[in-house]
Structure formats: structure tokens, C-alpha cells
Amino acid sequence: MMRRLLSWYGASPVHLAALVAGGAVSAYAVSRVPSLEVLLQIALWFVGTLLVHDLVLFPVYAAADNVGAWVHRRRSGPGPRVPWVNHVRVPAVLSGLLLLAWFPLILRLSSGFERASGRANDVYLGRWLLVTGVLCAISAALYLARVLLPPRRPARS
Amino acid sequence: MLGCGLLVGIPILFVTGLLSYAAYDPGLGGGNDRTPGKGLLGFYLFSWPTDPVWLYRAVIGTHLLLGLALLPVLLAKLWSVIPRLFAWPPVTSPAQALERLSLVLLVGGAVFEFVTGLLNVQLFYPWSFSFYTAHLYGAWVFMGAFATHVVIKLPVMVRALRGRSMRAELRTGLADTRPEEPDGSGLVAAAPAEPTISRRGVLGLVGSGSLLLVGLAAGQTLGDGVRGTALLAPRGGSYPNDFPVNKTAAGRGIKVRDTGAAWRLVVAGAGAEVSLSRADLLALPQRTERLPISCVEGWSTTQTWTGVALADLLALVDEPVDDVMVSSLQEGGAFAVVRLAGNQVTDRRSLLALRVNGADLSLDHGFPARVIVPAAPGVHCTKWVREVRLLAGSA
Numbered sequence: 092m093m094r095r096l097l098s099w100y101g102a103s104p105v106h107l108a109a110l111v112a113g114g115a116v117s118a119y120a121v122s123r124v125p126s127l128e129v130l131l132q133i134a135l136w137f138v139g140t141l142l143v144h145d146l147v148l149f150p151v152y153a154a155a156d157n158v159g160a161w162v163h164r165r166r167s168g169p170g171p172r173v174p175w176v177n178h179v180r181v182p183a184v185l186s187g188l189l190l191l192a193w194f195p196l197i198l199r200l201s202s203g204f205e206r207a208s209g210r211a212n213d214v215y216l217g218r219w220l221l222v223t224g225v226l227c228a229i230s231a232a233l234y235l236a237r238v239l240l241p242p243r244r245p246a247r248s
Numbered sequence: 249m250l251g252c253g254l255l256v257g258i259p260i261l262f263v264t265g266l267l268s269y270a271a272y273d274p275g276l277g278g279g280n281d282r283t284p285g286k287g288l289l290g291f292y293l294f295s296w297p298t299d300p301v302w303l304y305r306a307v308i309g310t311h312l313l314l315g316l317a318l319l320p321v322l323l324a325k326l327w328s329v330i331p332r333l334f335a336w337p338p339v340t341s342p343a344q345a346l347e348r349l350s351l352v353l354l355v356g357g358a359v360f361e362f363v364t365g366l367l368n369v370q371l372f373y374p375w376s377f378s379f380y381t382a383h384l385y386g387a388w389v390f391m392g393a394f395a396t397h398v399v400i401k402l403p404v405m406v407r408a409l410r411g412r413s414m415r416a417e418l419r420t421g422l423a424d425t426r427p428e429e430p431d432g433s434g435l436v437a438a439a440p441a442e443p444t445i446s447r448r449g450v451l452g453l454v455g456s457g458s459l460l461l462v463g464l465a466a467g468q469t470l471g472d473g474v475r476g477t478a479l480l481a482p483r484g485g486s487y488p489n490d491f492p493v494n495k496t497a498a499g500r501g502i503k504v505r506d507t508g509a510a511w512r513l514v515v516a517g518a519g520a521e522v523s524l525s526r527a528d529l530l531a532l533p534q535r536t537e538r539l540p541i542s543c544v545e546g547w548s549t550t551q552t553w554t555g556v557a558l559a560d561l562l563a564l565v566d567e568p569v570d571d572v573m574v575s576s577l578q579e580g581g582a583f584a585v586v587r588l589a590g591n592q593v594t595d596r597r598s599l600l601a602l603r604v605n606g607a608d609l610s611l612d613h614g615f616p617a618r619v620i621v622p623a624a625p626g627v628h629c630t631k632w633v634r635e636v637r638l639l640a641g642s643a
Contacts, residue, residue, distance in 0.1 A: 101341025106400055110346045113396030117353050120388030123285050129377050140363050141356040145333055160444050176444050181453055188320055188457045193480050195372035204371045209496040209612055218479045
């Protein structure tokens with residue numbers, strides 16, 4: 092009987108117990124939210140941010156990466172060339188991360204920020220561009236070094 | 249490997265978040281408790297100590313900087329598992345259906361907590377719910393799903409970590425990087441493209457992202473000497489002859505005339521009440537303490553404050569043994585009135601500060617008088633104080 096139930100369920104009893112216990116904690120937290128209106132708003136943001144990540148952000152950065160890799164493949168002929176794709180990818184990812192974390196400051200979206208802090212927030216765009224420029228310069232310098240200096244071992248054929 | 253980083257980091261984020269909630273002393277009621285409906289979720293609360301003075305700074309600094317460090321790890325983890333989102337058929341058994349439901353709470357919760365936390369420190373609120381409500385209950389919803397996920401997936405992670413030698417992987421360059429063997433998880437590409445980055449390269453990229461985010465923000469937490477290095481953080485940069493202000497007087501609607509010669513501080517006890525001018529306060533015994541202010545938004549600053557010990561002030565009207573209510577001139581705002589616990593009031597280092605670093609307080613820093621309490625969150629260090637009242641029940 093037990094075995095048939097478990098084979099219908101599709102996983103071990105530990106799996107079920109973990110889901111029930113964790114689900115109970117989540118459900119209790121949901122039940123403490125002060126009002127249905129607030130709960131719906133929070134739920135909207137819960138699911139909304141998830142959808143924005145999975146269906147907007149992820150496809151955008153995956154597509155950008157695929158285009159980069161495709162261009163890289165097409166333009167890399169045979170011969171011991173130094174691959175450049177990561178010299179574009181790394182500064183782009185790092186700069187994108189900074190933008191993702193601080194876009195309200197960089198794009199001056201927070202109108203309350205200047206009033207609260209008493210400081211102009213027009214400095215962040217410049218700083219972000221500066222950091223991005225430095226990252227690109229370092230990456231380019233490393234690339235040049237790899238091209239000009241003899242490799243330590245033969246490049247992949 | 250990414251999962252392992254999150255397995256260690258997320259519980260630390262959770263605990264520092266819960267400690268920060270405890271630091272507000274929500275048990276005192278009133279405005280201290282931003283989430284009065286918490287029920288059992290407040291089971292662990294305790295009276296927040298005043299020692300060590302850097303306690304809140306360490307708690308909230310860890311919370312924010314670790315959150316920044318984990319952002320790239322979380323994104324990389326989501327990147328690595330996203331093929332599962334589009335698995336077909338979406339449901340093969342009741343077990344899997346339940347697990348997918350739990351994953352919505354897991355991934356949605358993780359993204360929600362990072363988004364609300366990051367936007368809150370930038371004072372960007374594209375929603376109308378309270379940050380405290382959303383971030384606290386969201387964290388518990390997320391942690392329920394997180395615990396489930398850890399129990400279910402721990403064996404998978406251990407197998408994956410055992411399957412590869414970390415040392416060998418760190419020695420493997422792009423030229424020797426081979427695709428993952430199919431393992432039945434559905435996460436291994438069936439027809440992988442030629443690798444363009446090694447496994448150590450991916451780890452290096454994620455680690456660089458963490459270092460960069462933390463490196464450009466840590467200065468706002470670590471100290472005033474290195475604040476200038478925090479180029480991308482809300483309270484970084486340089487503050488010549490000054491330190492950051494959380495809320496300006498203008499932003500809080502403080503009128504200069506209310507803080508001038510006519511200003512009086514009311515100190516009230518069970519049976520007595522006195523009204524003191526700033527000159528009266530300056531005539532009382534003064535104490536000087538070097539104490540940090542640390543904001544829930546993650547930044548902090550240590551300054552030298554001079555003023556009257558709260559205990560001395562309250563001794564004018566009563567025995568200061570119990571909770572105290574401090575009211576500000578500011579109209580509205582979540583923390584215009586806050587409560588301090590008996591242990592905070594009787595600590596001789598808790599001051600009603602009149603001066604900072606040898607100069608009178610500026611209006612933005614709370615002139616004519618502000619509270620400073622060791623180890624308390626910045627919002628409990630009330631500025632523009634107009635009344636200090638011992639709550640009923642004191643001796």
C-alpha cells in the first residue's frame with residue numbers, strides 16, 4: 092500500500108516531509124501579512140520580479156551572449172589566434188551587474204533620494220561610466236598582452 | 249559550487265536580517281514594531297543590548313555587503329538552472345508538481361528579497377507596501393522554500409562537488425574544458441556548443457562581480473576614512489568636514505523657527521515635568537562619547553558626541569529605570585516617535601547630544617538636540633527632539 096502510494100507520488104517520504112514542513116513556514120508567513128490588499132501587491136511583485144527575470148532579463152542577456160559567441164565563431168578563422176570573446180564578455184557582465192544593482196541611483200529614478208540625503212545624485216552615472224571604462228581598458232590591455240606576448244603553451248587547434 | 253555559496257550565504261543573510269529586526273526592540277510596541285502582526289515569527293526576539301557599540305553596524309553592514317556579494321552568485325545559479333523552467337512536460341508526478349510550486353516561492357522569494365532590499369537602500373519605491381512588512385514576511389516565505397530545497401537537493405550538491413576536484417578544475421583552462429556528462433537531471437546540454445569559457449572562468453567571473461560590487465560599496469559601512477572609495481553606494485563619496493545625513497531637516501519639514509531660541513525640551517516622568525532651553529541643557533553636566541550611527545540602509549559613521557546623559561536628564565523628573573518615549577519635531581515619518589528600552593536609557597553612554605566633534609549640531613544633524621544610543625539602529629537616534637517621556641509603569 093505504502094509502496095504504491097509512494098510510486099504514485101513519485102519521490103521519497105523525506106521529499107514530501109520537506110515540502111510540507113517548508114510549505115507550512117511559508118504559508119504561516121503569508122497568513123501574517125496585515126491585509127489582503129497588501130498581500131496581493133506583494134504577491135504581484137513576487138511573481139512579477141520572477142517573470143521579469145525569467146522572461147525578459149534572461150532572454151536578453153542570453154541572446155546578447157549568443158550573438159557575441161556567434162560573431163566570435165564566425166570571425167575566428169583557423170590558426171592559433173587569441174580568443175577575444177571573454178575580453179568583451181567579462182567587462183560587459185561586470186558593468187551590467189553594477190547597473191542592475193544601482194540603476195535607481197545611476198538613472199536618477201529616486202526623486203526622494205536628494206531630498207532625504209541633501210546630496211545631488213547626479214554623480215552616479217559618471218562614476219558607473221568611469222568604472223565601465225576602466226574595466227574595458229584593463230580587459231583590452233590584457234588582450235593585447237596575450238596577443239603580443241608568446242603563449243605559454245600552444246593554442247588549441 | 250554556486251549552490252554551496254548560497255547555502256552558506258543565505259542563512260547568514262537571514263540571521264543578520266532577523267537580528268536587525270530585533271535591534272528595533274519591537275517588543276516595546278508603538279512605532280518600534282513595524283510588523284505587529286508577526287505572531288510566532290517574533291519567537292526569538294530579545295532585548296537589544298548596548299554592547300558592543302558596533303553591534304548594529306556589524307549586523308547591518310554584513311547584511312548589505314553579503315547581499316551585494318551574493319547577487320552575482322544568485323544570478324549565475326539561476327542562469328545554470330533555467331533550462332528546467334522550460335522542461336516539457338511541465339509536470340510528471342505529484343511530487344514534481346509540489347516541488348515546482350515550492351520553486352516559485354524559492355526563486356520568486358530570492359529575487360523579491362534582493363529587489364526590495366536593493367531598492368530600499370536607494371529610496372526607490374515603485375510600490376505602496378511597507379518595506380518592513382514586505383522584506384520580513386517575504387524572507388520567511390522564501391526561507392520556508394529554501395529549507396525545503398536544501399533538504400531535497402543537498403545530496404545532488406554533495407554528489408556534484410564530489411564529482412569534480414576543485415583543485416583540478418582550477419587548473420583546467422579553456423583548451424581542456426569538456427562538456428558535462430549527461431546525468432539525467434535535464435540540466436546538461438544535449439548538444440553543447442564549443443566551450444568559450446572554462447569552469448574556472450565562470451567562477452572567476454562570478455567572484456569578480458561579487459568583489460567589484462562589495463569593493464565599490466564597502467567604504468560606506470567600514471568607516472569615514474575610506475568612505476570615498478564607495479563610488480557606487482548611496483552614502484559613499486567624500487563628505488568634507490561632515491558626515492552623511494539620513495534625512496535632512498528640509499526633507500522632514502523642520503522649520504528653523506521651531507528650533508531657535510523658543511525651542512524647549514520637555515522631560516516628563518510619572519508625576520513631574522520640566523521644560524528646558526538649550527542653554528539649560530548646556531548647563532547640565534556634559535559627557536562626551538565616541539559612538540557610531542548605523543542605518544538600516546547599511547551605511548555607518550562614527551563621531552564624537554557631547555551632551556547630557558539620558559539617565560541624568562530623566563533623573564530630573566523620575567528614576568530612569570523603564571522604557572522611554574522620544575518624540576521629534578518632525579511631522580509624520582515612521583520614526584517621529586520611538587521607544588527606548590530601560591537598558592538603553594540607563595546606559596551612561598546614551599546621550600541627548602547637543603554638539604558633535606566640538607561644534608554645535610547642524611540643523612541636518614538634529615539641532616537643537618538629538619539622541620545617540622550605543623548599538624541602536626540609526627532611526628532610533630531621534631533628531632530634533634522635543635520631548636523625552638518616561639512611560640507609565642516606571643518606578
